[in-house]
Amino acid sequence: MVERSVLTQEAFEDLARHALRVEEAPWLEFLDGQPVFKTRPYGSRGRIIEWLTRLCVQAEQDNWLFAAQGLHIETYRKGNARPDGALAPLDTFVGQGEWASPDGVLMVVEVTSCDEDTDRRDRVEKPRAYAETRIPVYLLIDRDTCEVKVHSQPDGVRYEQVVTVPYGKTVELPDPVGIELDTEPLKNWVR
Template sequence: MTVMAERASSQLSVDVFERIAEFAAREDETVGFEFIGGRIGVKKVTNGSHGEIAMWLVFHCKQARPDLTLNPTGQGLKVEAYRRGRAKPDAVLAPTGHFNGKGDWADPDGVLMAVEITSYDSDTHNRDRVEKPKAYAEAGIPVYLLIDRDALSILVHSDPDPEVGYRDIHVVKLGGKVTLPDPVGIELDTEELRDYVD
């Protein structure tokens, strides 16, 4: 579940946000914070099916591309124009060792794919289908993979443009085969994912 609070970006600096997020993480490990579009998002721990989907994807990405690691631990990324935003994707694909020593909020350079898995909360549409694709495209992340449990679909966003977002969005129903384009270059058979939608 995510709750978003409106804030003008001039009222809350990224430095202040990062201190708030760091303090909150020490006090309560069941939530994480994001700062996108001048809004603070509180992202609660997900359910078991959400985690199973993430781990399924980790396994298949590593099997297809051993040179890459799909990190499902909530690695924070600096996103949006001039890195004013902070996002915690459900998983991030990058070369093995890419995030070593990068801290809580890493620069997106070198990230090949950001992954989100929809949650069953009131903000999932705005967060996962509107704000995050825009932020990830602005940051130049080549592929954004959205596993949409509500629509029983996989959406592959590619060809990022900082002005308009992702130019190409390919939709496949759960159970079908999907190709994650270069630089990811992985094909997935999503039949098994149908078991993890609840």
Template sequence: MTGRGERTPQMSVREFEEIAAAAPETVTLEFIGGRLEVKKGADSDRGTVLCRLHRHCLQAAPELDLYQGRGLRVEEGREGRARPDAVLAPRGHFAGHGEWAEPAGVLMVVEVTAYDPDTDRLSRQGKPTAYGESEIPLYLLIDRDARTVTVHSNPDRHVGGYRDVHTAKFGEKVLVPGPMDIELDTEILKNYVR
């Protein structure tokens, strides 16, 4: 259970990992806030957004890589398990880490919303808390439903998330602060929404 005291976990982390290991490759499971979550599969637009972001990040910092589908131990006490759409870390960082890596050394996690009824609860509420408690420096949420990009920075596990949150509408320029220090032009994201 996380320090949030929301509810009793549905199962132990060990039980979750056993279920996740037995799931078919077409199913992505996460364990956030003590709840089993089924992550909706990527669509072609979501994949295109991630490819564009990958190119942008690598141009700004070629010593980094944007990993997709990387499992992370998250939340206070590392009792959660998340599979962000993308994880920015130094090249080769996850070698030898197994299926669920510690978040130490991760610079940024990225989520691109799926058209899913659980988006608000998970991507906008649960994951900022989980990633902030894990002290991951940046959480970038590309929210196709709201047509916004939200940059969460300055993690603070004591407040249960991030101290600084900046949201911009698609079409505006967004500053992603240190450790990235890049500016994203979000105009192109208008092409990847329903």
């Protein structure tokens, strides 16, 4: 049996500080006591985040979709996540630094990437971690299945409601986001 070593929160933050000095370094997250490397959004993934940012700002000018804002996920995982986007009021993260409190976050967004861990990370670990943190809405834009999944009503363990629609349909991002999302443009940014 192979023993897994557990990385401490402090060691992870030190590793993340050094990795961010490299221009093309991956994003680092810390879930289930393990460091997770995630590729930065570029190309079509970056374009999806830009598109969604515009829609969020048009709907509510006092909110912003912060790309790459690190969040402390303070449930039993005692970890950090860096969603592709975190929708929050403009001043939510002022003075908090790289790893901020998720308090005030209205929605987190993940866009599936091409790496081998996307299934486990974006479809299993992230919904659980965000629900435990009680972030109201988790939006998964799944480029593998060409679907959008809207997770809502976190109960502290999981999201009680998950709505899945194929690209091209309209889906409601429930309160506190309150945006009707036409997913037709996503057809242009499939891998």
